[in-house]
Amino acid sequence: MGDMGEFATKSRIYLDHAATTPVLPAAVAAMTAAMLQVGNPASVHAAGRAANALLEQARDRVAAWAGVPADRIVFTSGGTEALALAIHGAGIARFIASATEHSAVLAARADVIRAPVLADGRIDLAALALLLRDGPALVAVQQANNETGVIQPIPEVAALVAAAGGRLLVDAVQAAGKLPLADADFITVSAHKLGGPPGVGVLIVRDPGQLAAVQRGGGQERGLRGGTANLPGIAGFAAALDTPQDWTRLAALRDGLEARLGAVVHGAAAPRLPHICNIGLPGVAGGTQVMALDLAGFMVSAGAACSSGKVAASHVLAAMGLGAAAGEAIRVSLGPQTTPAEVDAFADAWLAMAQRLGRRAA
Numbered sequence: 100m101g102d103m104g105e106f107a108t109k110s111r112i113y114l115d116h117a118a119t120t121p122v123l124p125a126a127v128a129a130m131t132a133a134m135l136q137v138g139n140p141a142s143v144h145a146a147g148r149a150a151n152a153l154l155e156q157a158r159d160r161v162a163a164w165a166g167v168p169a170d171r172i173v174f175t176s177g178g179t180e181a182l183a184l185a186i187h188g189a190g191i192a193r194f195i196a197s198a199t200e201h202s203a204v205l206a207a208r209a210d211v212i213r214a215p216v217l218a219d220g221r222i223d224l225a226a227l228a229l230l231l232r233d234g235p236a237l238v239a240v241q242q243a244n245n246e247t248g249v250i251q252p253i254p255e256v257a258a259l260v261a262a263a264g265g266r267l268l269v270d271a272v273q274a275a276g277k278l279p280l281a282d283a284d285f286i287t288v289s290a291h292k293l294g295g296p297p298g299v300g301v302l303i304v305r306d307p308g309q310l311a312a313v314q315r316g317g318g319q320e321r322g323l324r325g326g327t328a329n330l331p332g333i334a335g336f337a338a339a340l341d342t343p344q345d346w347t348r349l350a351a352l353r354d355g356l357e358a359r360l361g362a363v364v365h366g367a368a369a370p371r372l373p374h375i376c377n378i379g380l381p382g383v384a385g386g387t388q389v390m391a392l393d394l395a396g397f398m399v400s401a402g403a404a405c406s407s408g409k410v411a412a413s414h415v416l417a418a419m420g421l422g423a424a425a426g427e428a429i430r431v432s433l434g435p436q437t438t439p440a441e442v443d444a445f446a447d448a449w450l451a452m453a454q455r456l457g458r459r460a461a
Contacts, residue, residue: 117432129338247366248375295339299332
């Protein structure tokens with residue numbers, strides 16, 4: 100058992116930070132302290148008041164990081180619930196989403212209207228303008244895509260939505276910490292993409308009075324989200340945000356990797372987040388690549404980490420018009436702790452894999 104743990108520690112390189120990031124020591128310490136504190140934040144006795152003070156202190160820290168008043172912060176169980184609260188609680192009949200949104204958005208309503216994207220992955224603004232002619236809508240557009248890293252033109256989208264009398268929902272789960280937060284009616288963030296724990300996120304609401312509760316019961320979060328607060332997770336989230344991490348340096352590592360591989364990089368024609376590259380290998384299924392690289396000691400993904408053990412053609416790449424190539428790509432995502440040596444080792448492994456599997460595909 101010890102040998103296996105030693106092998107896992109020494110031999111495996113984690114390059115799937117877009118799926119989840121390692122929990123930072125400061126977050127672990129804050130969570131531990133919160134778990135040792137007895138008391139429900141909704142209770143009125145001394146222990147409850149102390150727990151509530153810790154909750155509101157964390158809310159203030161998250162709000163300061165986001166640059167908004169504290170009453171705009173609604174804690175949730177993560178990005179998916181934050182998106183669902185906005186989508187179902189905004190009270191707007193029409194719902195438009197870009198075709199490359201996360202499945203948490205595209206599967207949230209059966210009547211979603213998909214706005215097409217251009218070949219580089221950015222939303223087709225002319226097509227969105229046409230869709231908005233039919234009346235106000237809640238419009239969901241990611242700040243940056245979780246599979247390709249492509250950054251969307253949010254200011255232009257926001258102008259179109261405002262002119263049509265609609266409201267804008269920005270999924271900032273992948274972009275938060277790497278870009279300044281967008282200006283939107285609703286913004287979602289998830290802790291585990293930023294060195295915090297899984298199971299906690301926030302919905303940032305410009306006007307809380309225009310949002311109705313979806314999960315009722317108990318009256319927590321000012322009546323917008325029923326259920327006892329996940330105090331340890333919230334404390335860990337706030338602590339992670341207080342820990343500076345440098346994502347910008349990863350752009351040079353990512354660019355060097357792509358240059359060395361000489362491979363097809365999906366979304367490279369658009370502005371991208373610094374830590375994500377989506378690499379195509381013609382004729383070889385993404386799942387096959389992921390397994391081959393895992394055997395070589397490198398952890399990457401094919402598409403989004405939405406469903407355990409599920410690897411399918413990427414709907415993001417398909418929406419970009421890539422056809423069969425949508426199922427022949429992997430996502431490599433670096434983190435603040437990723438080293439040049441790890442990237443070089445991955446490049447060696449990928450080139451060897453491409454030569455072996457590419458020859459078979461041919």
